[in-house]
Amino acid sequence: MIKDAVIILLISVIFGLGINVVSPRSIPYIGKYRSLSSSGGPIVPPDAEEGDPSFIAIDVAQLEFDGSDVLFVDARDPSDFECGTIQGSVNLPFEYLPEEGVEAYIDSILGGVTKDHRLILYCSGEECDLSLHLGRNLQILGYTNVAVFFGGSREWEKLGLEIERRVNCDE
Amino acid sequence: MRRIVDNDLLTLLIRLTVGITYIYASFYKVIEPGAFAKSIWFYHMVPGNLINLIALILPWLELVVGLALIVGLFYRGAVLWINLITVLFIIALSTAIVRGLNIDCGCFKVGKEATATAWDALIFDIGLLALTLQLWFSRSRKWMLAAK
Numbered sequence: 363m364i365k366d367a368v369i370i371l372l373i374s375v376i377f378g379l380g381i382n383v384v385s386p387r388s389i390p391y392i393g394k395y396r397s398l399s400s401s402g403g404p405i406v407p408p409d410a411e412e413g414d415p416s417f418i419a420i421d422v423a424q425l426e427f428d429g430s431d432v433l434f435v436d437a438r439d440p441s442d443f444e445c446g447t448i449q450g451s452v453n454l455p456f457e458y459l460p461e462e463g464v465e466a467y468i469d470s471i472l473g474g475v476t477k478d479h480r481l482i483l484y485c486s487g488e489e490c491d492l493s494l495h496l497g498r499n500l501q502i503l504g505y506t507n508v509a510v511f512f513g514g515s516r517e518w519e520k521l522g523l524e525i526e527r528r529v530n531c532d533e
Numbered sequence: 534m535r536r537i538v539d540n541d542l543l544t545l546l547i548r549l550t551v552g553i554t555y556i557y558a559s560f561y562k563v564i565e566p567g568a569f570a571k572s573i574w575f576y577h578m579v580p581g582n583l584i585n586l587i588a589l590i591l592p593w594l595e596l597v598v599g600l601a602l603i604v605g606l607f608y609r610g611a612v613l614w615i616n617l618i619t620v621l622f623i624i625a626l627s628t629a630i631v632r633g634l635n636i637d638c639g640c641f642k643v644g645k646e647a648t649a650t651a652w653d654a655l656i657f658d659i660g661l662l663a664l665t666l667q668l669w670f671s672r673s674r675k676w677m678l679a680a681k
Contacts, residue, residue, distance in 0.1 A: 366610025370601060374593040382566065382589050389567045393585035408571055408584075489575045 405488050405512040415483070415497035415508040420521060423482060423511040427523075432480040433472060436515070437492035445531035447515060448484065449524035456496040465503055480507045487516040544673035547664045548602045551615060554661065555599035562592035576625050577632070594618070602668070605677020615665045619658060626655040 382388045393408065404419040418426075426432045427448070434451040436443045443453040454471050472481070481500065483493040493510045500508050519525050537543065562569040570588035573579055579587060594614065601611035630651050 363609035363613055366607035367613045368610070370597050370607050370610050370614055371594065374597045375590055377597070378590040378593040379586075385566075387565060387567060389570060389585050389588065391585055391589070392582050393570060393588075408574055409567075 407488065407491070407494060407512060409491075410494070413501075414494065415501060415510045418482070418509045418511050420511070420513045420517050423484075423513070423518070424521075424523060426480065426482060430480065432482055433475060435472070435481055435483045435493075435496070437483055437485045437496040438490070438515075442486065444528040446519065446525045446527045448518050449526045451526070454496060456492040456499070459499070468500070468503065477504050478506050480509070481505060482509050482511050484511040484514045484518075487514040488512055490514060538667060538670050539672045541673045541675040544668065544671045545676050547667050547671075548605070551661065551664050551668065552599040552603035555595045555602075555615065555618075559592045559595035559599065562588070563596060566592070576629055578625060578628065591618075605674075606679050608674075608677055608679070612665070612668045616662070616669055619662045619665050623655065623658045623662065626651055626658060630655065 379391070382391070404417040404422070406417045410417065427434065434448050436447045436451045436453050437456045438447075438453075439455050439457060440453055443451075443455070447453070452471055452473070454468065460467050472479075475481075483497050483500075485492040493512065493514070497508050497510045515525070566585070566588045569592060570584050573584050573588055574581075595618065598611045598614045598618070601607050602615060
């Protein structure tokens with residue numbers, strides 16, 4: 363039994379690692395993922411690229427929330443936004459960006475802030491890409507001071523920070 | 534009970550069901566190891582530098598084990614692996630549910646909707662474990678390429 367199991371494992375290792383050499387979708391053998399369980403430092407998604415908005419940790423997000431002139435932007439769908447979002451956020455759902463007039467649409471939601479205004483984007487947590495995609499789009503549109511708080515509303519709520527609920531979604 | 538468990542036809546049907554399920558499940562992961570790596574990352578269970586290695590090897594393991602079960606080669610090893618992998622998935626899903634993680638990795642869903650998805654997957658895997666355990670206990674060795 364053990365011998366059979368080892369043979370099967372060897373076949374899988376050979377194919378798995380071997381095909382990756384020639385595959386057009388190959389990935390590095392050793393990934394550079396920050397362990398999510400360790401504390402300290404921002405959560406950075408594995409598909410972050412050079413030139414992406416900066417990623418900030420919860421303590422930085424909290425500091426900025428308490429202090430400076432900053433706008434928190436929730437990138438999720440309106441239904442999620444209404445269930446619970448970081449206090450005082452605006453909702454700019456990435457999946458609902460209009461095809462035309464996107465610039466004016468974003469400008470109106472952000473309340474006409476200047477392009478260098480501090481924006482902190484987030485969605486539900488590290489499994490959600492919406493904030494990152496929205497951040498990339500905002501940069502293309504010329505917003506220069508964009509950060510992504512990848513811990514998102516879940517990490518915010520976990521720490522007992524202020525959450526604004528427009529609709530009661532608890533059953 | 535023993536006679537039911539050892540039934541040749543039942544064992545064959547379960548080999549096919551479980552084998553096809555795992556081969557089917559391995560497909561997208563074999564083709565998109567990057568996306569699968571990210572799914573593993575979401576579970577918060579594996580050290581970061583091991584994620585890609587697991588993402589490359591585990592789908593192939595599922596595929597090879599699925600094939601081995603169906604054709605009946607390296608059979609006892611395949612049965613051992615299929616039970617281990619299924620238990621592993623059950624543990625991973627359970628901890629994800631307990632910790633309230635969203636593991637539906639389309640990944641645009643949040644909250645309850647995603648929890649329901651994790652529950653569905655968990656129930657499915659527990660059902661699958663019942664089948665793989667049958668293979669573990671069954672002494673039937675009929676219709677196999679290399680029956681021992």
